[in-house]
Amino acid sequence: EAGVTQFPSHSVIEKGQTVTLRCDPISGHDNLYWYRRVMGKEIKFLLHFVKESKQDESGMPNNRFLAERTGGTYSTLKVQPAELEDSGVYFCASSRGQGGYEQYFGPGTRLTVT
Amino acid sequence: AQSVTQLDSHVSVSEGTPVLLRCNYSSSYSPSLFWYVQHPNKGLQLLLKYTSAATLVKGINGFEAEFKKSETSFHLTKPSAHMSDAAEYFCVVSDRSGYSTLTFGKGTMLLVSP
Numbered sequence: 001e002a003g004v005t006q007f008p009s010h011s012v013i014e015k016g017q018t019v020t021l022r023c024d025p026i027s028g029h030d031n032l033y034w035y036r037r038v039m040g041k042e043i044k045f046l047l048h049f050v051k052e053s054k055q056d057e058s059g060m061p062n063n064r065f066l067a068e069r070t071g072g073t074y075s076t077l078k079v080q081p082a083e084l085e086d087s088g089v090y091f092c093a094s095s096r097g098q099g100g101y102e103q104y105f106g107p108g109t110r111l112t113v114t
Numbered sequence: 115a116q117s118v119t120q121l122d123s124h125v126s127v128s129e130g131t132p133v134l135l136r137c138n139y140s141s142s143y144s145p146s147l148f149w150y151v152q153h154p155n156k157g158l159q160l161l162l163k164y165t166s167a168a169t170l171v172k173g174i175n176g177f178e179a180e181f182k183k184s185e186t187s188f189h190l191t192k193p194s195a196h197m198s199d200a201a202e203y204f205c206v207v208s209d210r211s212g213y214s215t216l217t218f219g220k221g222t223m224l225l226v227s228p
Binding site: 102104 | 118126150155156157158159160161204215216218219221228
């Protein structure tokens with residue numbers, strides 16, 4: 001069984017540009033999560049999809065971030081326009097269910113905004 | 115609200131000696147607790163989880179953790195460190211009321227010397 005995959009593994013962009021991160025969850029996992037770790041800080045929750053619907057987006061920092069999950073399969077996270085403070089590692093995770101089900105994490109995308 | 119405090123940002127041990135990574139939590143509900151490990155350039159991997167069954171939880175690679183409600187602690191231990199244990203470890207809490215947002219500690223880097 002393939003794990004959670006994320007693309008790209010590393011992205012370097014200039015302030016003001018747009019970047020789109022992609023996450024492919026484990027097949028059959030309806031729940032998909034995005035997390036972010038900025039340097040020196042803890043990993044923080046961004047949002048949670050159940051299939052194609054946003055269950056909780058309370059962790060999204062501002063309206064420069066847009067997440068989608070078309071068809072309930074892969075998800076994209078777009079940052080537009082990127083700011084310096086958006087630099088960090090963006091993790092995606094998926095799970096079969098909620099409430100204690102294990103979340104399987106991808107390797108993360110390291111975003112550097114210069 | 116829930117929170118996690120990992121008491122050490124770095125822990126250094128010699129190969130073959132015991133490992134102790136400390137974690138205290140705070141949760142308004144009966145929590146689920148997890149330890150995840152991240153090796154360089156890899157995704158987060160679940161080591162073990164506590165979800166209200168036995169308070170002593172055994173995980174992969176010889177790790178175990180004990181849930182102590184009176185002390186609000188969930189410390190991770192291993193009797194004998196191996197070089198391959200060198201990684202970053204995260205203590206994580208989840209609200210077990212049915213919602214599954216994970217709250218992470220800041221991480222503890224485990225360094226293992228020969």
